[in-house]
Amino acid sequence: MNTDEWYDGSCDLINSFNFISGKWRLPILWYLSHGNLRYNELRRHLCGITNIMLTRSLQDLEIHGMVWRKQLSNIPPHVVYGLTDQGKNIIPVLEVLEAWGETQVNFEKRND
Amino acid sequence: MNTDEWYDGSCDLINSFNFISGKWRLPILWYLSHGNLRYNELRRHLCGITNIMLTRSLQDLEIHGMVWRKQLSNIPPHVVYGLTDQGKNIIPVLEVLEAWGETQVNFEKRND
DNA sequence: CTGAATCCCATGCGATACTG
Protein backbone atom coordinates (compact mmCIF):
# COMPACT_ATOMS: atom_id res chain seq x y z
CA MET A 1 0.00 0.00 0.00
CA ASN A 2 1.40 3.35 -1.02
CA THR A 3 0.21 5.65 1.68
CA ASP A 4 1.94 8.57 0.03
CA GLU A 5 -0.68 8.82 -2.66
CA TRP A 6 -3.53 8.20 -0.31
CA TYR A 7 -3.51 10.83 2.29
CA ASP A 8 -1.70 13.63 0.49
CA GLY A 9 -2.24 16.52 2.89
CA SER A 10 -2.82 14.33 5.89
CA CYS A 11 0.11 12.05 5.18
CA ASP A 12 2.50 13.52 7.72
CA LEU A 13 -0.33 13.52 10.16
CA ILE A 14 -1.00 9.84 9.70
CA ASN A 15 2.60 8.81 9.82
CA SER A 16 3.25 10.71 12.98
CA PHE A 17 0.12 9.42 14.53
CA ASN A 18 0.81 5.81 13.72
CA PHE A 19 4.21 6.28 15.18
CA ILE A 20 2.97 7.10 18.66
CA SER A 21 0.07 4.70 18.62
CA GLY A 22 0.33 1.91 21.11
CA LYS A 23 -1.05 1.76 24.55
CA TRP A 24 1.99 2.82 26.54
CA ARG A 25 4.12 5.00 24.27
CA LEU A 26 2.42 8.27 25.03
CA PRO A 27 2.32 7.80 28.80
CA ILE A 28 6.01 6.92 28.74
CA LEU A 29 6.92 9.99 26.75
CA TRP A 30 4.74 12.02 29.04
CA TYR A 31 6.51 10.99 32.21
CA LEU A 32 9.93 11.25 30.65
CA SER A 33 9.07 14.78 29.57
CA HIS A 34 9.03 15.65 33.25
CA GLY A 35 12.51 14.31 33.81
CA ASN A 36 14.72 11.31 33.30
CA LEU A 37 13.66 8.14 35.06
CA ARG A 38 14.99 4.72 35.89
CA TYR A 39 13.33 1.58 34.64
CA ASN A 40 11.48 0.84 37.84
CA GLU A 41 10.58 4.45 38.50
CA LEU A 42 8.91 4.53 35.14
CA ARG A 43 7.14 1.30 35.87
CA ARG A 44 5.75 2.59 39.14
CA HIS A 45 4.24 5.57 37.34
CA LEU A 46 2.73 3.38 34.65
CA CYS A 47 0.57 1.40 37.00
CA GLY A 48 -0.51 -1.81 35.40
CA ILE A 49 2.27 -2.08 32.87
CA THR A 50 4.16 -5.34 32.78
CA ASN A 51 7.88 -5.76 32.30
CA ILE A 52 7.46 -7.08 28.82
CA MET A 53 5.38 -4.13 27.68
CA LEU A 54 7.62 -1.55 29.28
CA THR A 55 10.67 -3.15 27.73
CA ARG A 56 9.09 -3.39 24.29
CA SER A 57 7.79 0.14 24.34
CA LEU A 58 11.10 1.55 25.46
CA GLN A 59 12.94 -0.39 22.78
CA ASP A 60 10.59 0.87 20.11
CA LEU A 61 10.97 4.43 21.28
CA GLU A 62 14.73 4.05 21.42
CA ILE A 63 14.94 2.56 17.94
CA HIS A 64 12.93 5.50 16.61
CA GLY A 65 15.22 7.96 18.30
CA MET A 66 12.68 9.33 20.72
CA VAL A 67 14.33 8.05 23.87
CA TRP A 68 17.87 7.43 24.99
CA ARG A 69 19.02 4.69 27.32
CA LYS A 70 21.97 4.98 29.65
CA GLN A 71 23.36 2.09 31.63
CA LEU A 72 25.11 3.53 34.66
CA SER A 73 26.18 0.36 36.39
CA ASN A 74 25.94 -3.31 35.78
CA ILE A 75 25.87 -4.72 39.26
CA PRO A 76 23.46 -3.78 40.54
CA PRO A 77 21.83 -2.77 37.26
CA HIS A 78 21.10 0.92 37.01
CA VAL A 79 19.55 2.21 33.82
CA VAL A 80 18.21 5.68 33.11
CA TYR A 81 15.90 6.73 30.32
CA GLY A 82 15.22 10.18 28.94
CA LEU A 83 13.95 12.07 25.93
CA THR A 84 16.26 12.78 23.03
CA ASP A 85 16.10 16.14 21.26
CA GLN A 86 13.88 14.48 18.74
CA GLY A 87 11.76 13.08 21.52
CA LYS A 88 11.36 16.52 23.04
CA ASN A 89 9.71 17.68 19.85
CA ILE A 90 6.68 15.71 20.85
CA ILE A 91 6.06 17.72 23.99
CA PRO A 92 3.88 20.32 22.20
CA VAL A 93 1.81 17.45 20.88
CA LEU A 94 1.34 16.10 24.37
CA GLU A 95 0.30 19.51 25.62
CA VAL A 96 -2.22 20.13 22.87
CA LEU A 97 -3.57 16.63 23.27
CA GLU A 98 -3.96 17.16 26.97
CA ALA A 99 -5.67 20.51 26.48
CA TRP A 100 -8.02 18.94 24.00
CA GLY A 101 -8.74 16.15 26.42
CA GLU A 102 -9.94 18.73 28.92
CA THR A 103 -12.31 20.34 26.46
CA GLN A 104 -13.66 16.86 25.74
CA VAL A 105 -14.41 16.33 29.40
CA ASN A 106 -16.22 19.66 29.55
CA PHE A 107 -18.33 18.73 26.58
CA GLU A 108 -19.33 15.47 28.15
CA LYS A 109 -20.36 17.18 31.38
CA ARG A 110 -22.44 19.69 29.47
CA ASN A 111 -24.29 16.90 27.71
CA ASP A 112 -25.28 15.09 30.87
CA MET B 1 -9.08 -1.26 35.54
CA ASN B 2 -9.32 2.17 37.09
CA THR B 3 -7.33 4.32 34.73
CA ASP B 4 -7.99 7.37 36.86
CA GLU B 5 -5.49 6.28 39.44
CA TRP B 6 -2.99 5.16 36.94
CA TYR B 7 -2.08 8.03 34.77
CA ASP B 8 -2.90 10.97 37.03
CA GLY B 9 -1.40 13.84 35.10
CA SER B 10 -1.48 12.06 31.78
CA CYS B 11 -5.03 10.83 32.20
CA ASP B 12 -6.69 13.38 29.95
CA LEU B 13 -3.96 12.79 27.49
CA ILE B 14 -4.62 9.09 27.36
CA ASN B 15 -8.35 9.38 27.18
CA SER B 16 -8.20 11.84 24.35
CA PHE B 17 -5.65 9.78 22.56
CA ASN B 18 -7.59 6.55 22.84
CA PHE B 19 -10.55 8.40 21.56
CA ILE B 20 -9.02 9.26 18.22
CA SER B 21 -7.08 6.05 17.84
CA GLY B 22 -8.19 3.91 14.98
CA LYS B 23 -6.83 3.84 11.50
CA TRP B 24 -9.30 6.13 9.77
CA ARG B 25 -10.65 8.51 12.37
CA LEU B 26 -7.94 11.10 12.07
CA PRO B 27 -7.91 11.18 8.26
CA ILE B 28 -11.68 11.57 8.28
CA LEU B 29 -11.56 14.45 10.73
CA TRP B 30 -8.77 15.95 8.69
CA TYR B 31 -10.71 16.03 5.46
CA LEU B 32 -13.87 17.20 7.13
CA SER B 33 -11.92 20.04 8.68
CA HIS B 34 -11.49 21.36 5.16
CA GLY B 35 -15.20 21.35 4.48
CA ASN B 36 -18.29 19.21 4.61
CA LEU B 37 -18.31 16.16 2.39
CA ARG B 38 -20.66 13.53 1.09
CA TYR B 39 -20.17 9.88 1.84
CA ASN B 40 -18.59 9.03 -1.47
CA GLU B 41 -16.52 12.20 -1.63
CA LEU B 42 -15.02 11.23 1.68
CA ARG B 43 -14.41 7.75 0.44
CA ARG B 44 -12.58 8.97 -2.62
CA HIS B 45 -10.23 10.97 -0.45
CA LEU B 46 -9.62 8.06 1.85
CA CYS B 47 -8.21 5.82 -0.82
CA GLY B 48 -8.24 2.25 0.30
CA ILE B 49 -11.01 2.53 2.81
CA THR B 50 -13.90 0.11 2.50
CA ASN B 51 -17.55 0.88 3.03
CA ILE B 52 -17.66 -0.97 6.28
CA MET B 53 -14.75 0.92 7.73
CA LEU B 54 -15.97 4.30 6.58
CA THR B 55 -19.43 3.59 7.97
CA ARG B 56 -18.08 2.34 11.28
CA SER B 57 -15.71 5.23 11.70
CA LEU B 58 -18.34 7.82 10.89
CA GLN B 59 -20.78 6.22 13.30
CA ASP B 60 -18.21 6.24 16.07
CA LEU B 61 -17.38 9.85 15.43
CA GLU B 62 -21.04 10.78 15.31
CA ILE B 63 -21.81 8.96 18.56
CA HIS B 64 -19.00 10.82 20.24
CA GLY B 65 -20.30 14.13 18.97
CA MET B 66 -17.37 14.91 16.71
CA VAL B 67 -19.26 14.72 13.45
CA TRP B 68 -22.79 15.49 12.34
CA ARG B 69 -24.71 13.65 9.64
CA LYS B 70 -27.35 15.20 7.45
CA GLN B 71 -29.51 13.24 5.08
CA LEU B 72 -30.59 15.59 2.33
CA SER B 73 -32.58 13.25 0.18
CA ASN B 74 -33.60 9.66 0.28
CA ILE B 75 -33.90 8.79 -3.37
CA PRO B 76 -31.29 9.04 -4.56
CA PRO B 77 -29.52 8.96 -1.17
CA HIS B 78 -27.60 12.12 -0.43
CA VAL B 79 -25.82 12.39 2.89
CA VAL B 80 -23.44 15.09 4.05
CA TYR B 81 -21.00 14.92 6.93
CA GLY B 82 -19.27 17.72 8.76
CA LEU B 83 -17.52 18.62 11.99
CA THR B 84 -19.54 19.65 15.02
CA ASP B 85 -18.31 22.46 17.26
CA GLN B 86 -16.84 19.81 19.46
CA GLY B 87 -15.23 18.20 16.45
CA LYS B 88 -13.67 21.48 15.46
CA ASN B 89 -11.83 21.54 18.74
CA ILE B 90 -9.59 18.85 17.40
CA ILE B 91 -8.24 20.97 14.57
CA PRO B 92 -5.37 22.39 16.68
CA VAL B 93 -4.42 18.82 17.50
CA LEU B 94 -4.34 17.94 13.84
CA GLU B 95 -2.19 20.94 13.10
CA VAL B 96 0.33 20.25 15.83
CA LEU B 97 0.43 16.61 14.89
CA GLU B 98 1.08 17.52 11.30
CA ALA B 99 3.80 19.97 12.24
CA TRP B 100 5.42 17.34 14.39
CA GLY B 101 5.19 14.86 11.55
CA GLU B 102 7.27 17.22 9.44
CA THR B 103 9.99 17.53 12.06
CA GLN B 104 10.03 13.74 12.21
CA VAL B 105 10.64 13.54 8.49
CA ASN B 106 13.47 16.04 8.78
CA PHE B 107 15.07 14.01 11.52
CA GLU B 108 14.93 10.87 9.46
CA LYS B 109 16.55 12.59 6.50
CA ARG B 110 19.31 13.93 8.69
CA ASN B 111 20.04 10.47 9.98
CA ASP B 112 20.38 8.87 6.55
C1' DC C 1 -25.60 6.49 -3.68
C1' DT C 2 -25.16 5.08 1.04
C1' DG C 3 -24.84 1.90 3.57
C1' DA C 4 -25.26 -3.12 6.71
C1' DA C 5 -24.09 -8.28 7.94
C1' DT C 6 -21.01 -11.82 8.21
C1' DC C 7 -16.91 -13.99 8.65
C1' DC C 8 -11.86 -14.11 8.95
C1' DC C 9 -7.18 -12.85 10.05
C1' DA C 10 -3.14 -10.12 11.61
C1' DT C 11 -1.53 -7.66 15.25
C1' DG C 12 -1.09 -5.81 19.78
C1' DC C 13 -1.29 -6.82 24.31
C1' DG C 14 -0.41 -9.35 28.29
C1' DA C 15 0.04 -13.44 31.89
C1' DT C 16 3.42 -16.28 33.39
C1' DA C 17 7.78 -17.88 34.25
C1' DC C 18 12.65 -17.27 34.10
C1' DT C 19 17.65 -14.74 34.23
C1' DG C 20 22.31 -12.14 34.85
Next chain:
DNA sequence: CAGTATCGCATGGGATTCAG
Protein backbone atom coordinates in the same frame (compact mmCIF):
# COMPACT_ATOMS: atom_id res chain seq x y z
C1' DC D 1 17.40 -4.05 39.45
C1' DA D 2 16.43 -4.56 34.81
C1' DG D 3 15.21 -7.13 31.91
C1' DT D 4 13.84 -11.79 28.34
C1' DA D 5 11.15 -16.04 26.34
C1' DT D 6 7.05 -18.23 25.43
C1' DC D 7 2.46 -18.74 24.60
C1' DG D 8 -2.27 -17.32 23.98
C1' DC D 9 -6.15 -14.30 23.61
C1' DA D 10 -8.80 -10.14 22.48
C1' DT D 11 -9.32 -6.56 19.44
C1' DG D 12 -9.39 -3.95 15.34
C1' DG D 13 -9.17 -4.07 10.47
C1' DG D 14 -10.80 -5.78 6.28
C1' DA D 15 -12.78 -8.94 2.20
C1' DT D 16 -16.91 -10.24 0.68
C1' DT D 17 -21.62 -10.14 0.02
C1' DC D 18 -26.09 -8.07 0.15
C1' DA D 19 -29.73 -4.07 0.37
C1' DG D 20 -32.92 0.14 0.30
